[in-house]
Amino acid sequence: MEKPKTGGKYTCYEYREEMILLGLQKKLSSPELTPEEKKDLLIEIAKVEKQMGID
Numbered sequence: 001m002e003k004p005k006t007g008g009k010y011t012c013y014e015y016r017e018e019m020i021l022l023g024l025q026k027k028l029s030s031p032e033l034t035p036e037e038k039k040d041l042l043i044e045i046a047k048v049e050k051q052m053g054i055d
Contacts, residue, residue, distance in 0.1 A: 014052075021048045 049055045
């Protein structure tokens with residue numbers, strides 16, 4: 001899914017992507033995560049960052 005062209009405006013779609021990324025990063029800092037869960041979170045973070053164009 002491509003990010004819509006906004007002409008410099010900050011959209012709710014961009015805000016949503018940022019909040020998803022922040023949530024994933026917060027989960028990643030949890031000490032109770034197993035190595036497999038950390039790996040899955042890192043993969044998901046990479047996907048979101050790629051969608052946002054910050055990979």
